[in-house]
Amino acid sequence: QQQVKQSPQSLIVQKGGISIINCAYENTAFDYFPWYQQFPGKGPALLIAIRPDVSEKKEGRFTISFNKSAKQFSLHIMDSQPGDSATYFCAACNSGAGSYQLTFGKGTKLSVIP
């Protein structure tokens, strides 16, 4: 049972373009939605996160859009750069359950071509 569905599986974007990755979740108890970035051979690192009391959060070129009623959230990377090429994971957590367990999407491999 996959509780967080992520798409697309891979994405190729030209330098300067907008990269968009989408996630959908099923568990309405989820209350924390982070995005992690992973470069080859490295561990995932937090990129940006949102809680359901806001519909959008922006940090530099990275924006999360959150739609609570649709149970969807997405990552937008503006002015994509070759250095953004990595695998991106959305995740969700039910912190009220006390375990802070992250459920990850299956990842999106982003390639930004010059």
Added chain:
Amino acid sequence: DTAVSQTPKYLVTQMGNDKSIKCEQNLGHDTMYWYKQDSKKFLKIMFSYNNKELIINETVPNRFSPKSPDKAHLNLHINSLELGDSAVYFCASSQEGLGYADTQYFGPGTRLTVL
């Protein structure tokens, strides 16, 4: 100054052997985790420890046993290794408040190959 460190980085071993992976965090966090990342990059939680106490144990074979000697360390011991155990194992840590999830910091990973 490595926040979350793991040793070894690579581990190649034969089926049936027993091996351990060590993890240490110097962030002062209360909660530590072990994740498994398979060949398709799927990340799945295995264990979570809070203040040396197990709070998550997903459907992981009992050949896997986490051990936390103190809150800065969470080691993973694997008995009777199988081919399907080949994966990258990540340790992570976080500082969780009551009902408040926060950033999990991941280690660099240990690539386990079972021959």
